[in-house]
Amino acid sequence: MRLLHIFGLPPAASTYAADIDFGLRLLFASIIFIFFSWSVYLAYLVFRYRNKPGSRAEYEKSAGISKAMMPGAIVLVLEMILIIVWEIPVWGKIKEEIPQDSNKIEINVLAQQFAWNIQYPGPDGKFGRRKKELVNFSNPIGLDYNDPAAKDDVVLANELHLPLGKMAVIHLMSMDVIHDFAVPEFRIKQDIVPGMDIPLWITPTKVGTYDLACAQLCGFGHSLMVGHVIVQSPEDFAAWLKSKAPVSQTASSTNNF
Ligand SMILES: [Cu+2]
Structure with a gap:
């Protein structure tokens, strides 16, 4: 049974375990999605800008946010949403709001x-x-x-x-x-x-x-x-x-x- 844990999470045995697991799975799915998206984009760029006779490098002068920074900005925004929507509330529930239970x-x-x-x-x-x-x-x-x-x-x-x-x-x-x-x-x-x-x-x-x-x-x-x-x-x-x-x-x- 223990060996199986290498391929996934150990059994969830507390009331807040499901919240943590949801975030872990969301994070993992996002990483897979980002990895494959980047891989496809990279393959496209390698093909699109392959060496051809007479081709020359182009230089952009503007120092503003270029189109090339957009994918990074999207990932950053998604990470911030994850922190605000999932991480802070779940962490607050576990660490800040100790439930009042007279039977504890x-x-x-x-x-x-x-x-x-x-x-x-x-x-x-x-x-x-x-x-x-x-x-x-x-x-x-x-x-x-x-x-x-x-x-x-x-x-x-x-x-x-x-x-x-x-x-x-x-x-x-x-x-x-x-x-x-x-x-x-x-x-x-x-x-x-x-x-x-x-x-x-x-x-x-x-x-x-x-x-x-x-x-x-x-x-x-x-x-x-x-x-x-x-x-x-x-x-x-x-x-x-x-x-x-x-x-x-x-x-x-x-x-x-
Ligand atoms: Cu110790």
């Missing part, structure tokens, strides 16, 4: 060299406080277990579970350098910048397991920074989340936090 779930994604730390707030819906001085190998995000909100938090490495059809707001944060959250099936790619909390919203439309790749060269282990996004039915997701012990329990049994 929120997840923290804390990227580090070279792993994805995923934090779920648990039944209380509140993320536990994090402190940088608490970060260590067994507590990679530095969760403060003294904070009541941290008691039920679930923390996972490289595994992001999402319920089908439910809006998820993912807070992208970095613990060291710039990373990039890229899931081709969702048609989304977002840089993660240290010191910033960058929200990203996704409403998954297809059950499945997708690769979560880091798309920003972030160090020697960059290529190993691979996680998975698992989209499940809301029932399966709820059952899965319930089956996960809060990190405060597993941590206290193995470490002295």
Whole structure:
């Protein structure tokens, strides 16, 4: 199945994927059209102005817009129409107008060299406080277990579970350098910048397991920074989340936090 993706786009699995795909296809069709038009025009010119006995080059003196610039001007106008009619509205929909949905779930994604730390707030819906001085190998995000909100938090490495059809707001944060959250099936790619909390919203439309790749060269282990996004039915997701012990329990049994 994966090989087939070389010849086309990966499956579309988010609500805005179709908008992105429409633009990609329009762009691709335009490029093919422009390529063949130029090829025919070039062949015509080569034939029309071929070398003949006694022919001499002609020079135009005017510096204004000549007829030869018209095809370029048409392409420029088409590109501007594409940007105004398609690109800006679609990008605005994804990046500016985060839908208000009281039913949404929120997840923290804390990227580090070279792993994805995923934090779920648990039944209380509140993320536990994090402190940088608490970060260590067994507590990679530095969760403060003294904070009541941290008691039920679930923390996972490289595994992001999402319920089908439910809006998820993912807070992208970095613990060291710039990373990039890229899931081709969702048609989304977002840089993660240290010191910033960058929200990203996704409403998954297809059950499945997708690769979560880091798309920003972030160090020697960059290529190993691979996680998975698992989209499940809301029932399966709820059952899965319930089956996960809060990190405060597993941590206290193995470490002295
Ligand atoms: Cu990275």
